[in-house]
Amino acid sequence: MTPLVELRQLMKKHWDAQEKSELFSDVTTTIEQPERIALLGKSGQGKSTLLRILAKLESVDSGTIYFNGQLMSEVDSRIWRMNICYVAQQATMLPGTILDNLMISSKIHNRTFEESYARQLIKAVGLDHLDWEKHAGDLSGGEKQRIALVRSLLLRPKILLLDEITASLDQQSKELVEQLLIKFHQKEKIGFIWVTHDIEQAKNVSERIWYMEDGTLASDVKTSVFLDDQASSPTQVKL
Numbered sequence: 001m002t003p004l005v006e007l008r009q010l011m012k013k014h015w016d017a018q019e020k021s022e023l024f025s026d027v028t029t030t031i032e033q034p035e036r037i038a039l040l041g042k043s044g045q046g047k048s049t050l051l052r053i054l055a056k057l058e059s060v061d062s063g064t065i066y067f068n069g070q071l072m073s074e075v076d077s078r079i080w081r082m083n084i085c086y087v088a089q090q091a092t093m094l095p096g097t098i099l100d101n102l103m104i105s106s107k108i109h110n111r112t113f114e115e116s117y118a119r120q121l122i123k124a125v126g127l128d129h130l131d132w133e134k135h136a137g138d139l140s141g142g143e144k145q146r147i148a149l150v151r152s153l154l155l156r157p158k159i160l161l162l163d164e165i166t167a168s169l170d171q172q173s174k175e176l177v178e179q180l181l182i183k184f185h186q187k188e189k190i191g192f193i194w195v196t197h198d199i200e201q202a203k204n205v206s207e208r209i210w211y212m213e214d215g216t217l218a219s220d221v222k223t224s225v226f227l228d229d230q231a232s233s234p235t236q237v238k239l
């Protein structure tokens with residue numbers, strides 16, 4: 001069976017060649033079907049850069065990426081991003097209202113705006129009190145973050161690339177987002193690669209862990225295996 005995503009020998013050059021020649025290299029792995037993956041590693045390993053590469057927002061210096069057997073470079077960026085959707089750490093709102101922001105994905109991708117579905121999602125992330133006519137720029141960081149997530153979910157992608165998306169949320173909102181994404185995986189078969197520094201969150205949301213260290217994907221195992229290893233030698237992992 002064709003894997004959903006395949007990464008082969010990805011390498012990104014470090015932009016300061018005097019410091020290091022590569023930001024990361026030899027990143028090779030396969031996602032067979034939509035899975036819940038937590039991407040861990042200490043700061044500066046290139047986790048966000050890897051997500052941005054997978055979202056076709058940055059290029060790789062060498063290596064190949066396939067989605068459903070199709071080479072990334074041969075797929076139109078718009079189509080690619082409908083399937084593999086990036087949610088940034090700092091959510092950007094487009095000018096206009098909340099409704100404008102929710103409708104933008106359907107406009108870009110020529111799809112009907114599913115208002116009742118949008119209302120369900122907005123409720124699920126704890127934002128049902130918001131007036132959709134409100135200016136999106138006036139929202140708090142955590143509200144913008146959740147609107148950005150809903151905007152992406154409305155596309156019904158196959159994989160979400162989540163870059164520390166709950167970092168600015170309170171505990172309750174964070175748990176709502178975690179539950180929503182687990183439910184989405186179970187019901188709609190939407191997988192994710194979720195960058196987080198929070199091991200508890202990785203434990204709660206993921207089935208598999210990618211751990212970046214020393215400029216490569218040093219570990220790619222089931223979450224239970226990763227946690228067992230960490231319990232037996234806790235100093236090995238740096239988050």
Ligand SMILES: Nc1ncnc2c1ncn2[C@@H]1O[C@H](COP(=O)(O)OP(=O)(O)OP(=O)(O)O)[C@@H](O)[C@H]1O
Nearest residue numbers: 013014015016023042043044045046047048049050
């Ligand atoms: N070609 C490159 N592209 C992106 N970042 C690069 C590159 N070369 C060097 N860097 C540096 O490497 C680091 C990569 O940052 P990135 O945000 O991808 O890492 P991260 O593991 O997600 O870190 P954090 O957990 O702090 O968000 C930054 O410090 C950046 O300045």
